[in-house]
Amino acid sequence: MSSYLVESPESLFDQLLDELIIEILTRIPSKSVCRIKSVSKRFNSIISHPRFLPFYVSRVSLPVSWVILDRIPQRAPESTHPTQFQLVDRPKISTSARNPIKLVPDPVTASTRYVYPAEILQSSNGLILFTLLNKRDLFKDDPENREDPEDPEDPDSASGIIEEEVLYVVNPISNEWVGIPEPSRFIYDRRNVGFTARVDPETGLVGRFMVVEYRPSIGPSLGIFLCFRSDTGKWVEKRADFVMGMRIWRAEGAFEFEGKLFWVDLSMGLITWDAEGNNYFQEVENRKKAVCRLIPVPEGRDMPYYSPGLEDERFVGVGGGFIQFMEVFKEDDCVLKVWRLNNCEVGGEWSLMYNVLRKNVERILTSGGMRYPCFVHPFEADIVYYFVTGDCIISFNLRTQKVENDDVFASHPFVLPFVLPKWPSPIPKRLCV
Template sequence: MARPLSWSAPRPPPTSSWVILGSIARVSGQADEDGRGPHISIALTAPPRVSILSPRVFPEPATPQHFPFVLAADPSGLLLLQANLACPRHREDIELPVPDRWAYCWRSSKSRYFVLDATTASAFHLPDPRRPILHQAMLGLLASPEGGGHYMVAELQPFIGGDAATLLCFSTEVGEWVYKPMDYPLPRRQLAPSCVVSHHGRLWWVDLSWGLITWDPFADKPVLAFVPFPPGTVLECNEGFGITDRYRHVGVSDGKLRFVDTYMSRREGGGAPTVSVWTLADPDSTEWTLEHEATFADIWADKSYKAAKLPKEIPVLALIHPENPCVVYFFLERQLFGVDVRARKFVHCKVYGLVAPPSWYVASRFVRAWVLPPALSSGNWSYGMNWAESVNERPYQPSRGDYFLGGFTIQT
């Protein structure tokens, strides 16, 4: 069901074609039962500050286990939002992509999914599929190349240890969820999904320890393909579990896929702490090129970094600039700052103000680089700081399951 959508814009700062969007939205109140009034708002603010989405489609206060989360931000103006809702623990049966095989899982939450369209000022509540969505980090959004506001939402459901997978797809042109059996090209290895990126008319499932799985749903005969990370950067299975998105990131910058890595220098004998930016030459390639690299010692030596009075500590990776692949953003304490890796120069720095998590628990999954559609990139902005940190004064001890996207992949 379509809902009205509003974008707040009190006074315009300098225009920009993109924003840093916080993944966890601020809950602005329960959804109206009568459907009246704006249900989604956002105060856009220039990078490196963070813009925060405020939906009213989320019916209960956010907690570290149940929260509204932006899974994807597409340049077409589409956002994919999920909301984890608490519910009694229950069993879910899962039909496997092989004949007469079933699995089951226990869940204590129920998810709702929404597609928000900034260009048409609407929000659409996706219907529940007949079979469950297994892993929220495997769910991606792709605008149709034909335009017209059409899009596809798809989840890859691999059967690890076999040669089969299922693609669970919702298309606005079909209007319902469909299941597409696919050949699965990867060797047996448990996936550690991080996010799904849309690029060049394809979806790219990101495993920050291993590489990318890609799929073109609009090809005559769509198939899954795998792009491993550069030699020497592929991690062992389960290496870095739960922390890879603090030190690695995959994003689109200047029309190409980029892999940013600070993890390798953390390995024993890895050398000086370094940030590396790798580029995939084209979507059909499996070869990465090392474009830029700098040590943090060089960055700390920059006069602008010293002037910002930031500590000489290894920061947490946030994202790459979507237009300038030389510039990478990092979290450090409560600041978000940019670095020109090629020039080894500090760029700028601001207090970011995420809704969640606390500053000592941030990772790249908590922000999205959103290239704005023309309707929003022409000065439709508002200043605004977010005060989530000020309400987190008491000590907080995150657990392994806090602010993680729920789900699993099936294996034999």
């Protein structure tokens, strides 16, 4: 490696020492590297050099770690920071807390009549997207036009009081947060909101991110992608060049894979925005229509959209470098099947990878069974996580058909694997609060 990180070398010995220091730093966790900056001016100069970060990210030899994060943030005391994260090592569950008083100017409802008041939706390259259900009074500045509430005991029944989704992007390492401006049309369904953050290869930091809600239409009309870009600070709408026909879309979440966004309907399949590789962000500006397509569920697994309990039996997501489809069977000889998606670029073809028989997992079934599929291990494609009776999440090795870990305790199955970044990338400065 050359001594390009030394701005004014005085001798060959000084250059050698800097190279040794840099080599040592690549073997230290990023959190420790950040603390080392304050040790001396020399360390600060080396670490602050614009070329150090991309070199560190490319050479760091430490294994990438991850945590299990509770999707449902708790309400923090009013005196605390707007957002807080407690990231702990597995098998414990990492948690987050949000202070709605500091996040939004209007009072926040604690109602859970329709959806959770706050929920972590997605993560991408060390950043997290979460939503808060906010109650807003449309007639706050014009009380004369307000009608009397239909129910005297429920003032929210008055016309003009609405509940709307407010989106935030958070860095759980640095505790930075940014609020996403409201779109011209409110977020219709949080389960249809996708999130992707792009790393600048020259700096090793997140350069921009995008939030996209997919809005399907029934009949001959095209669906809509409602897109927000951090580098422009604007929402734009794109027509999706895919017609659903008379099939009703059953929103079950979204995820990112290889720079593309996927929206999930467990009864029918995946809608993917074909972003043409690295031109994802350029497509938003330059194309009149978004190139998207449908990837059906594995052959024979198509179900009516109104089929009950699919979210308890099926999971589609990313794990171990693959898009995987899992399904639990309650009564058949086969208790679990796992498919992997091949040829995603061409059109998508599912391959059945595992067919777990009931007799081979009798111990799991007698202790309560695989109640809900949660996720696939981020790096091990053959390890899956399930929520079982007793408020416990188990990790199951499909290859050996044995339980790897059965002491992950959670009160519900709504958890998210969060991969810790090699370097705590800040939120893009354009929108950072």
